[in-house]
Amino acid sequence: MRYLTDIGFVLKRTNFGDSDRYITIFTKYHGKIEVMARGVRKITSRRASHVETINLIRFQSIKGSKNFILTEATVVKSYSALKNDLKCIEKIFLLCELINLLCPPHERHTEVFSLLENLLTKIEDSGLENVNFLAFQQNLLILLGFWDGKKEFVDDTQVRYFIENLVERKLKSKTFFKA
Incomplete structure (x- = not known):
């Protein structure tokens, strides 16, 4: 190509x-x-x-x-409305890092692309409070084959620990936004 x-x-x-x-x-x-x-x-x-x-x-x-x-x-x-809120930026950086770490290069994942596009549109339309990031992370893991979906995650920290064990390093986006 x-x-x-x-x-x-x-x-x-x-x-x-x-x-x-x-x-x-x-x-x-x-x-x-x-x-x-x-x-x-x-x-x-x-x-x-x-x-x-x-x-x-x-x-x-x-x-x-x-x-x-x-x-x-x-x-x-451009999703410019999302780039004005610090909480939105924190979540968006986490989404970008997860997709960058979990998706292998040069492999098509149209479902993951649609999932990300729908999530960003939902955040832009209805706000950050109305979006379930835990469900997004779980769906991402299921679509990429890292999670079977039979058991649900309890909270964000459980998902974070699972992903950190999977990629064998800490997530960087969490350390950027610590107060």
């Missing part, structure tokens, strides 16, 4: 060099991929605002010698 055109959520950004950035995108049809966005950290870059975390973007990339290189990106939905 030389060219790649898809739609996806920006999960993670990692700075590389002076002006480049690696971007992890959870796509609808190609799964989790990592692309190199050249020059996106420059002050004159037109793509910088498009590749913000949790933006739903339509993008094109080309296969380079080692990885995909982002050639075009447009925002489909």
